[in-house]
Amino acid sequence: MRPPGARSVVMELDEADGLDGAGVPGGEFIAEELNVQVIPQADDEFTCYSCFLVRHRSQIARQQGSHAYCTDCEG
Numbered sequence: 001m002r003p004p005g006a007r008s009v010v011m012e013l014d015e016a017d018g019l020d021g022a023g024v025p026g027g028e029f030i031a032e033e034l035n036v037q038v039i040p041q042a043d044d045e046f047t048c049y050s051c052f053l054v055r056h057r058s059q060i061a062r063q064q065g066s067h068a069y070c071t072d073c074e075g
Helices: 005-017
Strands: 043-046 053-058 060-064 066-068
Touching: none
Parallel strands: none
Antiparallel strands: 043 053, 060 066
């Protein structure tokens, strides 16, 4: 059995590129507007400098200067 030629591989890749979302189930584009309410960080909350999640101050494991790290990240 012979390996495929370089030309046939390039042609197959070009054909596959043409299928980027066109005619593929789940590949259609939907223009939908999302309405999100942003709630400011409370005084008793902090943003972990490692995972960037907002957590309650009781979950501070380490504080280094102005950076606070949560108990999950410092595990």
